[in-house]
Structure formats: structure tokens, C-alpha cells
Amino acid sequence: KLKTIAGFDRIGEENAFAVLARAGELSAQGCDVINLGIGQPDFATPGHIVEAAVKALRDGEHGYTPATGIAPLREAVAEDLDRRHGVAVDPGHVMIVPGGKVTMFAAILMFGEPGAEILYPDPGFPIYRSMIEFTGATPIPVPIREENGFAVSAEEMLSLITPRTRLLIVNSPANPCGGVTPRAEIDRLVAGLDAHPGVAILSDEIYDQMLYDGEEHVSLLSYPSIRDRLILLNGWSKTYAMTGWRLGYSVWPEALIGYARKLAVNCWSCVNAPAQFAALEALRGPQVAVAEMLAEFDARRELVVAGLNAIEGVSCIRPKGAFYAFPNITGTGWQAKPLASALLEEAGVATIGGPDFGTLGEGYIRLSYANSRENITRALERMGEFLARGR
Ligand code: PLP
Numbered sequence: 001k002l003k004t005i006a007g008f009d010r011i012g013e014e015n016a017f018a019v020l021a022r023a024g025e026l027s028a029q030g031c032d033v034i035n036l037g038i039g040q041p042d043f044a045t046p047g048h049i050v051e052a053a054v055k056a057l058r059d060g061e062h063g064y065t066p067a068t069g070i071a072p073l074r075e076a077v078a079e080d081l082d083r084r085h086g087v088a089v090d091p092g093h094v095m096i097v098p099g100g101k102v103t104m105f106a107a108i109l110m111f112g113e114p115g116a117e118i119l120y121p122d123p124g125f126p127i128y129r130s131m132i133e134f135t136g137a138t139p140i141p142v143p144i145r146e147e148n149g150f151a152v153s154a155e156e157m158l159s160l161i162t163p164r165t166r167l168l169i170v171n172s173p174a175n176p177c178g179g180v181t182p183r184a185e186i187d188r189l190v191a192g193l194d195a196h197p198g199v200a201i202l203s204d205e206i207y208d209q210m211l212y213d214g215e216e217h218v219s220l221l222s223y224p225s226i227r228d229r230l231i232l233l234n235g236w237s238k239t240y241a242m243t244g245w246r247l248g249y250s251v252w253p254e255a256l257i258g259y260a261r262k263l264a265v266n267c268w269s270c271v272n273a274p275a276q277f278a279a280l281e282a283l284r285g286p287q288v289a290v291a292e293m294l295a296e297f298d299a300r301r302e303l304v305v306a307g308l309n310a311i312e313g314v315s316c317i318r319p320k321g322a323f324y325a326f327p328n329i330t331g332t333g334w335q336a337k338p339l340a341s342a343l344l345e346e347a348g349v350a351t352i353g354g355p356d357f358g359t360l361g362e363g364y365i366r367l368s369y370a371n372s373r374e375n376i377t378r379a380l381e382r383m384g385e386f387l388a389r390g391r
Contacts, residue, residue: 012130015356019340023350034379036367037350039175039324041241043296045278046289049240052281056274063273067264068257069096069249070276076283077249084208085219093257095250095264096271096279100206103233103250105131106263107202110256111167112137119160119168121152122358123326125175125204129358137166143360146317146328150179154189167200170220173207176357176366177326178319180211183218190223200256201226204233206248207322209290212298215320221251228253238322239290240282245275297323300369300376307380308367311387323370326354330363332387340365347386349379 019037026033044050068074074091081089097103104127112118112135120128122141132139142157144150152170161168170189172181193199203220211217221232235248252260264270301318304325308316313331329339337353343365344350354361369376 007134007136010130010133010136012126012133014126016352019344019350019352022344026344026348031348033344033348033350034371034375034382035350036369036371036376036379037344037352038370039238039368040243040370041238041293041323042370042372043241043289043293045240045242045245046282048285049242049278049282052285053274053278056277061273061277065270065273065276067270068094068261069271070273070280073276073280073283074249076280077251080283081219081221081251084217085222087219087221089221089251093252093254095252095257095260096276097235097248097250097264098246098268098271100204100233100235100237100248101127102268103231103235103248104128104202104204106250106260107167107200107231107233108132108135108137109263110259111135111200115164116166117162117164118166119157121169121171121174123176123354123361123364124169124171124358126357128169138164140165141358141360142168144174144177144179145360146177146326146364148179149317149320150174150177150326151181151185152179152189154185154192157189158192161196161199165196165199167202169202169204171204173210173215173217173321175207175322176324176352176354176361177364178322178324180215180320181218183216186218186220186223190220190226193226197229200229200231202231202233206233206235206238208234209239210294210297210323211321212301213318213320217321228255231256236279236282241293242278242282245272245278247271247275247279297369300371300373301325303373303376304367304369304380307377307384311380311384313387314383323368325367325369326364327367328363329365332390334387334390336362336365343383343386347382349382349386 074094078089114136232251316327340353354364
């Protein structure tokens with residue numbers, strides 16, 4: 001009998017992928033399913049980025065690259081961070097990785113072990129908790145509350161730090177709630193971390209360019225006092241509609257970049273070479289498509305929020321970032337997961353139940369508005385009709 005390590009019995013999943021598979025099955029059976037479940041832009045990757053990858057392939061970029069990524073791309077990432085956040089980043093601390101998730105995996109692996117505590121947002125991206133449990137560390141949920149606009153509360157997060165805390169995870173703009181943590185709150189968090197110099201921070205800023213209503217993105221990179229223990233997670237998946245390319249980057253502190261590089265050498269060697277040239281074009285080429293996609297997301301956001309609030313029993317605060325709405329459904333009398341499942345099976349609308357993002361997700365469902373306005377309108381009509389029928 002095979003005996004694997006116990007971690008594999010604790011590892012979780014991302015239910016969005018199961019919903020995607022079920023929606024696919026229903027579509028194959030001829031059902032008209034509208035997918036508001038999966039968190040990926042519905043746009044094609046901008047043409048000039050695709051062309052850069054094709055050119056790289058034609059130019060013979062077929063071999064291994066350095067484990068941390070090609071030098072021009074690491075330089076371009078550093079320049080981009082400097083331009084957008086006014087911070088100097090050493091390209092030697094930048095690492096190109098196969099997707100945003102890989103930074104999460106590497107950071108949690110570096111700090112998670114039995115006896116260690118890792119703080120993560122709840123509701124939050126489900127892989128944080130899954131990976132923490134895999135390592136045997138204790139996951140400590142940090143509540144993300146609707147009454148707080150789904151922003152991180154510095155006070156609450158700091159109050160959960162113990163002598164066993166090794167890593168804390170911050171995500172703003174956030175999945176699944178669309179919350180953006182304001183500068184004053186991040187200032188408070190960073191100031192409070194002075195008292196805990198042994199705690200590392202993983203800042204997941206993958207939605208940093210997806211902001212609405214003039215919201216600003218405050219990168220944790222811009223705080224010198226935590227630079228020696230900050231791991232920045234970012235990438236191209238969301239901003240440039242490149243989820244399937246499997247591309248991401250991290251910025252590591254001096255003390256950890258060597259470990260991250262060794263992990264790459266042991267595990268994935270390097271990121272797909274032509275994809276790295278595409279990523280370079282994404283950063284250095286025209287940014288028009290990014291602005292256009294954002295304007296479209298903004299219009300859809302209006303549609304989703306207005307549509308949800310028009311349904312009896314449902315209320316939805318305006319998300320400030322990312323492309324998710326996280327409506328409160330307690331007034332419908334439904335539990336979140338049965339509602340998400342009934343909406344898919346009986347109304348042809350795929351959403352994700354809030355509990356798939358953590359214990360505090362009960363009473364909510366997540367809708368991704370990365371779908372056409374027409375489909376969003378139809379989905380909201382179906383939801384409204386479905387809920388009215390059940391009354
Ligand atoms: N972090 C958050 C908060 C996300 O929502 C996602 C994707 O849904 C990721 C990271 C992973 O991104 P990638 O597809 O680049 O691995």
C-alpha cells in the first residue's frame with residue numbers, strides 16, 4: 001500500500017474549477033449556462049502580446065532561460081513597479097514564475113510547518129488555506145467583513161499575531177469580495193508590524209490595476225520598514241487577460257530570493273521562454289487594451305450591482321476592485337452553497353457559494369463579472385426569476 005505524506009489528505013481545491021467543469025457538462029447536454037463562476041477575463045490576450053510570443057518562437061527562443069527569468073523581463077518588472085508605485089526594486093530580487101499561484105505556493109512552503117501559524121483573509125482565495133494546511137501549519141483566518149467594505153482591518157489582523165505567527169497574507173484588491181484596503185489601514189498594519197519583526201508578509205497584488213471609482217492601489221512594497229520580509233505576488237493573468245499563459249512574478253527580499261531560485265531549479269527550471277517574451281511586450285508595449293478592458297469591467301460592475309440590488313432579499317455593496325461582486329443573500333432564505341448549486345442546475349447561472357472562500361462566506365455568493373453585458377443581464381434576470389419563484 002502506498003504511503004504518501006499526510007499533507008496530501010489535507011490539501012484542498014478551488015471550487016471554481018469544479019463549477020467550470022459542471023457548467024461545461026451542462027452545456028454539452030444542451031443547457032444554456034451563463035458562467036459567472038470562473039475568475040478569468042473573458043477577453044483575448046491583446047494581439048501585440050500574442051505576436052511577441054510568436055516572434056520569439058520564430059526567432060528560436062526554444063531553450064531554458066535563467067531560473068529566475070530572462071534579464072530584460074525582470075528589469076521591465078522592476079521599471080513597471082517603479083513607475084506605478086515609485087519604489088526602487090532590484091531586478092535581482094524579481095523572479096518570473098509560472099503563474100501567480102506559484103509565488104503563493106513557494107512563500108507558504110517556506111514558512112509553513114507544524115506549530116507555525118499563518119494568517120490569511122477569510123473570505124479569501126481558497127488556495128491560501130489549502131496550502132497552509134498542506135504544510136501542517138495552523139491556518140488563522142483574518143475576518144474580511146462587509147460592514148468594513150470588505151477591507152482588511154489592521155487592528156483585527158494585528159490582534160491575531162502570536163509568537164507562533166510566521167507569515168501573514170494580505171490581498172488587496174481582493175478576491176472574492178472586491179474590497180480594497182485604504183492607505184490609512186495599510187499604514188496602521190505596517191506600523192503595527194514593527195512590533196513583530198519575525199513575521200513575513202505575502203502581499204497578493206494580482207488585481208492591482210483593477211480599480212474603480214478613482215481608488216488608488218497602495219502596494220506594500222512602498223513601505224521600507226517591511227521590505228526585508230515582504231514577498232510580493234503579482235502577474236499578468238488578470239491585467240493582460242493571460243490566465244492560460246501561466247505567467248506571474250514575485251519580488252523577494254534578500255534573505256529569501258536564493259531559496260526561491262533554488263525551488264525553481266528543483267521544480268520548474270524556468271518559465272516557458274516564448275511566454276516570457278510576451279510578458280515583456282505586455283509591460284513595455286502599449287497599455288491601451290488594459291484601459292479598455294478596465295472600462296468594460298467598470299460598466300459591467302454597474303450592471304451587476306444594480307441588477308443584484310433589484311432582486312428581493314439580495315443586497316450588494318459596490319466592489320471597488322477586481323472583477324467580482326459578493327452579494328449578501330441572507331434575505332432570500334437560502335444558504336449560500338445550495339443557492340449556488342440550484343442557480344446552476346435549475347436556472348443555468350454558474351456562481352460560487354461564499355463558503356468556498358472561507359467560513360465567513362456563508363450568506364454570500366460570488367459572481368464574476370468577467371462576462372459580456374448581455375450575458376450578465378440575462379443571468380440577473382434568471383436569478384431574479386428563480387428567487388421570485390421560490391417565494
Ligand atoms: N491570487 C488571487 C487573489 C487570485 O484570485 C488568483 C486567481 O484567481 C491568483 C492569485 C492566481 O493567479 P494565476 O492564475 O496567475 O496563478
